[in-house]
Amino acid sequence: MIDIENVTFQYEDAVEPALRDVSLHIKKGEFLAVVGHNGSGKSTLARHLNALLLPTNGAVRVEGMNTKDEENTLPIRQKVGIVFQNPDNQIVTTVVEEDVAFGPENIGVPPEEIRKRVDNALLAVGMEEFAARAPHMLSGGQKQRIAIAGMIAMEPEVLVLDEATAMLDPKGRRDILSVVSKLHRKKGITVVMITQYMEEATAADRVAVMSGGRLILCGTPEEVFRETELLRQHRLDVPAMTELKERLNAAGAELPDTILTVEDMADAICRSLLKN
Amino acid sequence: MPIVVEKLKHSYMEGSSLAHDALRDIDLTVHDGEFLGLIGHTGSGKSTFVQHLNGLLQPTSGTVTVDGFNMADKKQRVQGRRLVGMVFQYPEYQLFEETVQRDVAYGVKNMGMGEKEALERADEAMALVGLDPVKFRDKSPFELSGGEKRRAALAGIIVMRPKYLVLDEPMAGLDPLGRHAILDTIDSLRETLGCAVVMVSHSMDDMADRAERIAVLAKGRLIRVGTTAEVFGDAKTLIDNGLDVPQVSRLALMLRERGVDVPSTIFDMDEMELALLRLLGKGGEKQ
Numbered sequence: 001m002i003d004i005e006n007v008t009f010q011y012e013d014a015v016e017p018a019l020r021d022v023s024l025h026i027k028k029g030e031f032l033a034v035v036g037h038n039g040s041g042k043s044t045l046a047r048h049l050n051a052l053l054l055p056t057n058g059a060v061r062v063e064g065m066n067t068k069d070e071e072n073t074l075p076i077r078q079k080v081g082i083v084f085q086n087p088d089n090q091i092v093t094t095v096v097e098e099d100v101a102f103g104p105e106n107i108g109v110p111p112e113e114i115r116k117r118v119d120n121a122l123l124a125v126g127m128e129e130f131a132a133r134a135p136h137m138l139s140g141g142q143k144q145r146i147a148i149a150g151m152i153a154m155e156p157e158v159l160v161l162d163e164a165t166a167m168l169d170p171k172g173r174r175d176i177l178s179v180v181s182k183l184h185r186k187k188g189i190t191v192v193m194i195t196q197y198m199e200e201a202t203a204a205d206r207v208a209v210m211s212g213g214r215l216i217l218c219g220t221p222e223e224v225f226r227e228t229e230l231l232r233q234h235r236l237d238v239p240a241m242t243e244l245k246e247r248l249n250a251a252g253a254e255l256p257d258t259i260l261t262v263e264d265m266a267d268a269i270c271r272s273l274l275k276n
Numbered sequence: 277m278p279i280v281v282e283k284l285k286h287s288y289m290e291g292s293s294l295a296h297d298a299l300r301d302i303d304l305t306v307h308d309g310e311f312l313g314l315i316g317h318t319g320s321g322k323s324t325f326v327q328h329l330n331g332l333l334q335p336t337s338g339t340v341t342v343d344g345f346n347m348a349d350k351k352q353r354v355q356g357r358r359l360v361g362m363v364f365q366y367p368e369y370q371l372f373e374e375t376v377q378r379d380v381a382y383g384v385k386n387m388g389m390g391e392k393e394a395l396e397r398a399d400e401a402m403a404l405v406g407l408d409p410v411k412f413r414d415k416s417p418f419e420l421s422g423g424e425k426r427r428a429a430l431a432g433i434i435v436m437r438p439k440y441l442v443l444d445e446p447m448a449g450l451d452p453l454g455r456h457a458i459l460d461t462i463d464s465l466r467e468t469l470g471c472a473v474v475m476v477s478h479s480m481d482d483m484a485d486r487a488e489r490i491a492v493l494a495k496g497r498l499i500r501v502g503t504t505a506e507v508f509g510d511a512k513t514l515i516d517n518g519l520d521v522p523q524v525s526r527l528a529l530m531l532r533e534r535g536v537d538v539p540s541t542i543f544d545m546d547e548m549e550l551a552l553l554r555l556l557g558k559g560g561e562k563q
Contacts, residue, residue: 037451038422085449139318166449169318169478170520196451199523237452240481240523240545247549252558262523266530272556273536 001158001190002026002049002080007058009044017056018044020213026158031184031191033201033221035236036210042194045210046162049192050080062158078107081156085163087143096138096146097122097131103154114153121149124187125179141172145179152183158190159183165195177203198225198239202260209236222258241265279306279329279360279440279472283338286324290336298324299496302338306440306472313487313504314476317518320493322476323365326442329474330360343439358387361438361471365445367429368422376402376420377413380431387436401435402428404468405461423454427461434465441465442474447482455479459486484508484522484543492519509541524548 004026009019019041026032026049036042047053048060051067062079065072084090093099100118109117122128125145135143144164151159161180165173177200184191193204201207207224209217211234217224225231228238228246238246245259245268255268284302289295299321306312306329316322327333328340331347340347345356364370373379381398385391399409405427412420417428426446433441443462447455459482466473477483483490483504490507492500494517500507507514511525525543532540538551 037453141318170480171317171518198452235453241527244524244527244545244548244552247545248552248556248558251549251553253553253556262526262530265527266534269531269536269552269555270534 001028001063003059003061004045004048005059005061007045007048007055007060009041009048009053009056011044016213018213019048019055021058022210022213022215023058024208024215024218026190026192028157029184029188029190031181031203031205032193032208033204033206034192034194034208034210035196035198035201037196037234037236040210041213042210043162044213046082046160046192046194049158049160050077050082052082078154079156080158080160081151081154082160082162083144083147083151083164085166087140087147087167090147090150091135091143094134094136096127096133096135099135099146100149100153103150107154117153117155118149121152124152124183125149126175139172141168141175144168144172144176148176148179156189158192160192160194162194163196164193165197165200173197173200198237199261202239209234211236221260225260226257277343278308279343280341281305281328281338282340284325284328284335284340285337286321286328286333287336297336297496299328302498304491304498304501306474308439309466309470309472311466311473311475311486311488313483313490314474314493315478315480315483315490315514315519316493321496322493323444324496325493326362326444326474326476329440329442330357330362332362358436359439361433361436361441363430363433363441363443363446365448367432368417368425371417371425371429371432374416375414376407376417376428377409379417379428380435383432383436397435398431401431404434404465405431406457407431423450423457426450426454426458430458430461434469437469438471440472440474444476445478446475447477447479455482462486478520480508480520480522480525484524492517494519505541505543508543511540511543 004022004024007019007022008017010017034042051073054068060067062076065076091099092102097118100121101114104114104117122131125148127145135146165176180191183189202221207221208215225239225242231238239260241259241262245255249255259265259268281302281304284299286299287295287297314322331353334348342356342359345352347353347356371379377395377398380401381394384397385394402409407427447458462473487504490504508525511521511529514521522543524545528538528540528542531538542548
């Protein structure tokens with residue numbers, strides 16, 4: 001779906017590059033999480049996926065279309081939609097359904113088609129009852145769901161969430177995560193989720209870890225979070241249950257290496273107790 | 277002397293058809309030097325509550341006194357407010373001066389302190405929050421990273437040497453590294469300045485780690501107050517109120533549901549490690 005080939009990127013006036021020789025292939029239909037610290041380059045990478053930023057060196061291709069080629073910009077942006085961190089900066093109108101319709105209207109989708117898309121998009125994020133409401137009266141999580149609906153109404157093939165849950169409370173975060181997982185499962189949308197929450201990344205098919213502008217690890221959550229030492233070297237958090245598993249195994253317990261979630265841990269403990 | 281909140285009620289848009297009580301029947305004392313965590317859902321009244329602590333909002337009924345100063349009284353409020361430093365969400369949006377040092381000094385200058393002393397105090401406050409004054413004092417606040425900006429904003433409050441430091445979601449939007457750094461800074465501020473800390477946060481793992489007492493708000497009412505162990509030890513009440521609990525608490529509950537004999541009150545990773553090692557027959561005697 002998207003090929004990132006040896007991409008280096010340096011902001012104007014910056015002393016050091018924000019991305020250094022990053023190569024990554026995003027597969028069609030996958031759910032990829034990108035984790036890393038502030039300043040690790042993860043958001044810079046996200047902005048390369050729909051030509052908001054162009055590589056200083058290397059290339060990004062969306063279904064073969066090079067983002068550097070200006071005539072590709074529009075078709076690329078119709079394929080790849082980004083939802084940003086702050087919901088308040090992404091809502092432009094005073095009625096929820098108008099906001100969701102804003103994008104499709106802009107690209108000239110016919111009115112009856114827009115109606116259908118808006119209804120479907122609001123349904124997909126569980127906000128259909130709020131169609132006629134004013135966005136500023138909604139909670140942060142609800143606003144962010146509206147922003148996602150606005151993207152879905154554009155019918156992108158890739159949905160990029162650039163720390164879209166960072167400003168939300170735990171419930172808002174869970175809501176967004178479940179909406180996104182559902183879109184991924186039911187509609188087959190490719191999801192790229194930039195996040196600093198390791199627990200969110202455990203829900204993805206693959207996890208890419210950024211540090212200092214480089215891609216330092218990429219693999220299934222089990223593969224990535226097994227590398228606790230490397231993660232700690234880069235001062236990244238390890239999921240709490242992975243840490244507990246490590247401590248128990250260091251004291252002689254024999255728990256599997258793949259534990260990421262509370263459920264995994266409970267299963268492993270119960271199995272281990274049955275064996276004894 | 278503490279901050280004493282008695283029978284606090286706050287209604288928004290009172291007298292109109294849209295009136296609703298954001299807070300009801302709140303009795304709570306903030307003791308000298310303690311670390312009190314305040315948790316609750318979005319809309320539970322946390323932010324409304326903390327705005328009463330420095331008199332930004334006035335009770336519809338009930339009283340708030342800060343070291344004896346009644347915050348409903350205009351003159352006393354001025355005195356009480358000096359004792360309470362308030363750090364709002366995303367405080368970095370409030371930076372505006374040309375240099376970090378001037379920004380940090382703004383509050384004390386406003387209180388009538390001379391330029392020279394104010395700038396000295398600003399340097400001191402910057403050092404306290406971990407911003408080297410030599411390196412940062414002449415920088416523009418806008419050149420700073422997200423975490424540094426937040427520190428600068430915190431310094432702008434610390435410079436006034438508050439006795440009570442109230443923080444509304446101080447870690448929101450920061451990455452794990454930035455989060456730990458801010459928490460460490462808060463701990464060291466308590467140690468050096470002896471100030472009490474009231475912190476609103478959604479991060480239960482951080483709360484479990486740092487707070488001494490926890491107050492839980494739900495729908496405008498205080499549903500629990502107690503030591504961190506008491507409140508997180510009763511994870512079920514929190515979950516029933518739709519709140520998150522530390523992951524270790526969730527594990528304890530899940531294991532008990534499956535008939536594994538671990539105490540339901542465990543919320544701390546060290547304790548869980550010992551309990552599980554004992555169960556698995558690996559001793560669990562380590563120090």
